[in-house]
Amino acid sequence: AQKITQTQPGMFVQEKEAVTLDCTYDTSDQSYGLFWYKQPSSGEMIFLIYQGSYDEQNATEGRYSLNFQKARKSANLVISASQLGDSAMYFCAMRGLSAGGTSYGKLTFGQGTILTVHP
Amino acid sequence: DAGVIQSPRHEVTEMGQEVTLRCKPISGHDYLFWYRQTMMRGLELLIYFNNNVPIDDSGMPEDRFSAKMPNASFSTLKIQPSEPRDSAVYFCASSLEGARNEQFFGPGTRLTVL
Numbered sequence: 001a002q003k004i005t006q007t008q009p010g011m012f013v014q015e016k017e018a019v020t021l022d023c024t025y026d027t028s029d030q031s032y033g034l035f036w037y038k039q040p041s042s043g044e045m046i047f048l049i050y051q052g053s054y055d056e057q058n059a060t061e062g063r064y065s066l067n068f069q070k071a072r073k074s075a076n077l078v079i080s081a082s083q084l085g086d087s088a089m090y091f092c093a094m095r096g097l098s099a100g101g102t103s104y105g106k107l108t109f110g111q112g113t114i115l116t117v118h119p
Numbered sequence: 120d121a122g123v124i125q126s127p128r129h130e131v132t133e134m135g136q137e138v139t140l141r142c143k144p145i146s147g148h149d150y151l152f153w154y155r156q157t158m159m160r161g162l163e164l165l166i167y168f169n170n171n172v173p174i175d176d177s178g179m180p181e182d183r184f185s186a187k188m189p190n191a192s193f194s195t196l197k198i199q200p201s202e203p204r205d206s207a208v209y210f211c212a213s214s215l216e217g218a219r220n221e222q223f224f225g226p227g228t229r230l231t232v233l
């Protein structure tokens with residue numbers, strides 16, 4: 001079974017500053033994927049960034065980077081130079097093997113962190 | 120590709136009525152997922168399909184909920200009879216097989232049961 005924990009219900013950051021959103025996970029799988037999604041107030045779920053368990057480099061996508069520490073089972077999202085439009089709910093998720101161990105099925109989501117960017 | 124398509128986008132119904140939510144996944148995707156999102160319970164996985172076959176329906180809250188995927192390009196989530204506590208945003212998502220592949224979400228259906 002997989003589990004995702006996001007311990008920060010809410011975070012605040014000043015515009016143009018960097019912010020880190022925490023995510024820890026638990027799995028016994030050797031191969032898995034870690035994902036971050038953004039959900040603005042309009043409601044859509046937007047994929048941001050992916051990190052594979054065997055990837056040696058931390059993933060980066062524009063202002064988003066993933067601080068992946070495999071031994072600690074953490075996959076924190078770093079947003080640099082925050083913008084007002086970054087205010088949203090952020091979900092960390094993991095995709096591991098299904099219960100039968102033969103395929104990668106569902107994503108397991110954390111509870112989310114609400115990020116508010118102040119001008 | 121148009122992405123995952125859901126209909127209707129908004130549904131208002133009265134308690135006891137049948138509600139059917141529809142989803143068209145991205146062409147070629149192997150997996151289809153139904154989620155429910157509320158303020159109280161967050162994002163919950165209800166059921167998911169692989170190659171049109173239901174794999175895990177342990178998240179379906181009760182027998183009033185049912186889901187089908189008659190073919191690779193269409194799925195329905197039905198609630199009969201509906202209750203006010205079913206009010207939520209229902210998302211459909213699809214993906215390819217593999218740890219690397221993200222789920223693509225539809226825009227969601229906002230259901231209000233009066």
